[in-house]
Structures are given as C-alpha cells and as structure tokens.
Amino acid sequence: MKPVNSHMSSSFQPFKDSIIKKFKNKPVVQDIDLIRLDGECIKSLIEVKKAKELDWKPYTKIFKPHLPVGRRDDINYKALFALGKKMGVNVWVFHYVEDKLTEHGVACFKIVDIELNMTWRTYSDDGKTNRYSLEEIESVVTGTPSTGCAKRNSHTVKDFNNPNINKNQNNLFYFFQSNDTAKHFYYVECGGIWTMLISHPTSYEPIWLYIELDLALANLDLDDCDLKAEFFPQIEIHDKTGIPLSIICYDNNDLQRFTVYKYDEDEFHKQIMSRTDFIDYYGAFIALIN
Incomplete structure (x- = not known):
C-alpha cells in the first residue's frame, strides 16, 4: 500500500492505516484528484502530479525502471485505470512544475492500457514532452458545461495557500476551480x-469509494446541504460500477465519533458510529480482499 500524501496533516490517515495494517492483504488506497465532466457525466479521471523538474515522466516501471517499487506509482495508476475502464472513461496524468504553472503549463499523459503504456504530446524534432499552456487547455475544453460544477465554486482547493507555491495562480487545482471556462x-x-x-x-478492481470529510476544514453543513448535488460525480461512479459509496465525516481533533452516510437506493442514509463501530465498518471493506 503506497502512502497517500494529499492529507498527511489529517489524523484520520494514520488512524485508517492502523485499521488496514491488521489485515494480511493490503488494498490500494488513493484519492481521485480531478474529474473532467461533459454535462453531468464523467469524461475522464485525472491524477495530478506536481514536481520540481520540467522534463518529468510518470514514476512507473516503464519510465523509471531503476526506482524502488515503493517509490513508483504503478499500482495507483493501474487501480485508477481499472476504475476508468469499468466506467468507460479515459484516465490521464497531469503534471506541472512546482510554482511554475503559469510559466510552463501542463504535461498531459494518457494511460492507454493496464500495463501503463501512455501517449503524450511531443515535439516532432526531438521527442521531448510538449506541454500545454493554460490558454491552450482552456481553448480545448469542449462539451456541455456542468451545472453541478457551476454551483460548487469554493474559496479553498487542494494546495490552496501552499507555502511552496508562490501564488495560487500557480496551483493547478485553483486554475481548474477559478478559470471562467474550465470551472464548468x-x-x-x-x-x-x-x-x-x-x-x-x-x-x-475497485472495491469501495468513500468521501473523507474533515468537518472543520470543509466548512460544510451536511444537514443543510443537498448531498446528491454536492457529490454528483461520486454518485455517477457508484452508478456505473456498482461499488459501494460512503461519506465519512470526522472531527480531526477527536476521532471517537464518526458520522457516516451510506449511499443506497438513490439516497444517503446517515448513521452515527462510535470509534469501535467505525473500525468494524471500515475493516469490513478491507476484509473483502482477504
């Protein structure tokens, strides 16, 4: 199981890791970074990578054969590709240079098979990766705008006010959230x-999809929120694949009580769980592979 780096500041991560480590067989655990939509339907699943080097390639066995297995992303990309295949949608890896997004743009790698062969845009003369400027990315966005996305614009996204990023305009998530075209x-x-x-x-193969929600950080009142409208892409993943869908809410300072919303029969059903009950609930999904 490769570590998930997107929310190491959350005390929930070591807590769920402590549940998983009790099982002999460990699942692939990852977050889904970005979802491309056409109307309210998913068109692509996207893994976002930020690195300091410009001439970057995905950390896979094909591109980085000498890297230790623990430093490669093969299993995560394969799991995301398996989900995309089950849904009939494309899977991409987007890379941008730390603090240089507006200067260097984005490299886009399309995963074409479970062996992680990929295609990407290159310069014809030397084969080097040809990156897309933000203006180009905006210009190639076509299809039907998502009314769901238009309602979800938020003041914070992943890496918002990251100290390693000089300004939020150099945050790819912020670009997709704030650009007048892409945000739809x-x-x-x-x-x-x-x-x-x-x-x-x-x-x-996908086993379970859940939305992890830190109540303090998210600043979202779920009792006064249309959950089906807020989390419509996750519901489409559930509908297309049949995998279970849950929302897990917690107080990051006190992991003793959890609010879990289970999606079933076109509705989210709320349940309050003690720490012990939640450990059993989470572990039941991991037990499916053991």
Missing part, C-alpha cells in the same frame, strides 16, 4: 474533502 467542466474538491478509492491489490 472540471470537478475540483473543496479543502478538507477527499474522494478515496479502495482497490484490490492484484486485480486492481
């Missing part, structure tokens, strides 16, 4: 909310 076609999660995918470690 990309689902970008608010701060404190992560869509987590649990997958089988050898078949890479």
Whole structure:
C-alpha cells in the first residue's frame, strides 16, 4: 500500500492505516484528484502530479525502471485505470512544475492500457514532452458545461495557500476551480474533502469509494446541504460500477465519533458510529480482499 500524501496533516490517515495494517492483504488506497465532466457525466479521471523538474515522466516501471517499487506509482495508476475502464472513461496524468504553472503549463499523459503504456504530446524534432499552456487547455475544453460544477465554486482547493507555491495562480487545482471556462467542466474538491478509492491489490478492481470529510476544514453543513448535488460525480461512479459509496465525516481533533452516510437506493442514509463501530465498518471493506 503506497502512502497517500494529499492529507498527511489529517489524523484520520494514520488512524485508517492502523485499521488496514491488521489485515494480511493490503488494498490500494488513493484519492481521485480531478474529474473532467461533459454535462453531468464523467469524461475522464485525472491524477495530478506536481514536481520540481520540467522534463518529468510518470514514476512507473516503464519510465523509471531503476526506482524502488515503493517509490513508483504503478499500482495507483493501474487501480485508477481499472476504475476508468469499468466506467468507460479515459484516465490521464497531469503534471506541472512546482510554482511554475503559469510559466510552463501542463504535461498531459494518457494511460492507454493496464500495463501503463501512455501517449503524450511531443515535439516532432526531438521527442521531448510538449506541454500545454493554460490558454491552450482552456481553448480545448469542449462539451456541455456542468451545472453541478457551476454551483460548487469554493474559496479553498487542494494546495490552496501552499507555502511552496508562490501564488495560487500557480496551483493547478485553483486554475481548474477559478478559470471562467474550465470551472464548468472540471470537478475540483473543496479543502478538507477527499474522494478515496479502495482497490484490490492484484486485480486492481475497485472495491469501495468513500468521501473523507474533515468537518472543520470543509466548512460544510451536511444537514443543510443537498448531498446528491454536492457529490454528483461520486454518485455517477457508484452508478456505473456498482461499488459501494460512503461519506465519512470526522472531527480531526477527536476521532471517537464518526458520522457516516451510506449511499443506497438513490439516497444517503446517515448513521452515527462510535470509534469501535467505525473500525468494524471500515475493516469490513478491507476484509473483502482477504
């Protein structure tokens, strides 16, 4: 199980890791970074990578054969590809240079098979990666704007006010959230909310999708919120794949009580769980691979 780096500041991560480590077989656990929409339908699933180097390639066995397995992203990409295949949608890896998004733009790698062969835009003369400027990305966005996304614009997204990023304009998530065109076609999660995918470690088939929600960071009142409108892309993933969908809410300072919303028969059903009950609930999904 490769560590999930997107929310290391959350005490929930080591807590859920402590549940998983009790099982012999560990699942693939990852968050879904970005979702491209056409209307209210998912068109692509996107993994976002930020690195300091410009001439970057995905950390996979094909591109980085000498890297230790623990430093490669093969299992995560394969699990995301397996989910995309089950849904009939494309899977991409977007890369941008830390603090240089507006200067260097985005490299876009399309995963074409479970072996992680990829295609990307290159310069014809030397084969080097040809990046898309933000203006180009905006210009190639086509389809039907998502009314759901238009209602979800938030003041915080992943990496918002990251000290390693000089200004939020150099944050790819912020671009997709704030650009007048792109914001109608990309689902970008608010701060404190992560869509987590649990997958089988050898078949890479999806097992469970849950939305992790830090109540303080998310600043979202779920009792006064249309959950089906707020989380419509996750519901489409559930509808297309049949995998269970949950929302897990917690207080980051006190992991003793959890509010869990289980999606069933076209509705979210709320349940309050003690720490013990929640451990059993979470562990039941991990037990499916053991």
